[in-house]
Amino acid sequence: MIRSLLLIALAASLHGNAQAASKVVCHVTYGGAAQRIEAQPVASPYKVPVVEIGSYFLFRIVLQTAPRELAAAKIYTYADQEDSPVIIHQASHPWPAANRRQYGFTGLQRVYEPMRDGELEYWCEAR
Structure with missing residues (x-):
């Protein structure tokens, strides 16, 4: 009985962890302004739009989870x-x-x- 409960708890924990890492959240700072940019998994990376950051940068996150051999989070x-x-x-x-x-x-x-000496900072987390 106790073993069954432990297995159920472990399965629920693993399922929760898989659910928790189903998107990417990037924290971007530029020119003193901070923003969060989120990305969900996509089937094709070619249709993921860019997000304007200030008047100079464009930021793009592609989260591809399938097929497994191509699974990656790419930041451009x-x-x-x-x-x-x-x-x-x-x-x-x-x-x-x-x-x-x-x-x-x-x-x-x-x-x-490369032209204006500005700096964009970012970091991304799995959620």
């Missing part, structure tokens, strides 16, 4: 140039990701503007 930062956006930072993290004690699964990241 673009410079919004006159002609077209230019990628200036890309990071890929295997999924599911394990959060660290501080600054989630990415650690604190900094991306610098």
Whole structure:
């Protein structure tokens, strides 16, 4: 009886952990303004929109959980140039990701503007 209860509790805990890591939340700071950007799993990475950060950066999170061999959280930062956006930072993290004690699964990241000397900071966590 006790063994059955322990197995049920363990299964519920594992299910809760799987549910808890079903999205990515990135904490982005630029020019003194902070915002949270969330991403849910997508079937295709090609339709994930960018989010404008200030007047210069574009930020994009792609969370792909299937197929298993392609499962990853990818973070892209673009410079919004006159002609077209230019990628200036890309990071890929295997999924599911394990959060660290501080600054989630990415650690604190900094991306610098190539023209204006500004700095974007971000860190992302699995939820």
